[in-house]
Amino acid sequence: MNTGRLFWGMLFLTAGILLLLDRLCIFSVTWDVVWQFWPLVLVFWGVALVLAGTRARWLAVAFAAITVAVIVAGLLHLFWWDGTLWKTRTVITQELVEPMQSPVQRARFRFDSGAGRFEIKDTTAELLQASVRSTIGRYHLSRTTRDSVEDLFMELEGDSPVRIGRVKNSVELRLNTAPLWELNFDVGATELKMDLVPFRIQELMVDCGASSVNLTLGDRADSTRIVIDAGASSVRLRVPEHCGCRVEMDAGITSKRLREFRRVAEDVYETENYRESSRRILIILDAGVSSIRIDRYRMEDTSDQW
16 A cells, blocks of 8 residues: 555545534544644654554554644634634633631642643732633632631633634732642643742642743742643743752653752652751652753842743
8 A cells, every 4th residue: 555645545534534523513623732742743754664664654654644634633623613713702801819818727729721821920918819811711719618728729611622813811820828838730731830939838739731831939838749740841940949859750752951959760859958958849740742940049039030
């Protein structure tokens, strides 16, 4: 069989099936998800060249065609959403507040959203405040109290795939400095910036897709645990130099720069003062194709963080 015929046949077949499922509202392939997988085309095509003359070559060509078809279907979905081109979306603005009704020792905050730009950059006298500008839906903020812990949950309401036009999904968060915080962000392709220096952070968990993640950590908690699960991402972290820091990394194709860390095991790095420090930070990274940079800084020098 001719490889060109196999490639184009699988491409048209897969793209046609995906677009039909999209038109029938059974299954949709959205551009914000599929664009990050384009390097797979090069991978499968390279495998096909390496395996020239073997039966396995046809399988690699078929997978390359399927990957291209998925990307094409995602692009066509972007242009054909609801059968129209480049719709103008209404920007929804919200100011969400959870008041500081009484002294709070511990608080949990869970944030669930799609792709967007999310930032923690300031403090508030309230327990939590959020400023929202979005074209893809409204956010809902709820609060419960369990075992003297304030449990906050903020989520994007409804099914909100990326729309046509100037898409915006921006959330700026402000936290109270008194509680010991546990933060959990479950988001899509994201630009995530957090200045956590003023806050007592016990745990931060980030689950994201193709993202740019910038975090500056402080020293107000005795022990801080950071867990980042990301796809094709750029991750930059800043940790106080007087805090002991340990990094456990499970990364694929990665460019990493860890200043003033020593390797203590495979994909495990520590600062010289990690064992004896009274302030410790544990960073667990699970990333795909990524650029990872971790710098240490003096607490008195927090300017020009990004």
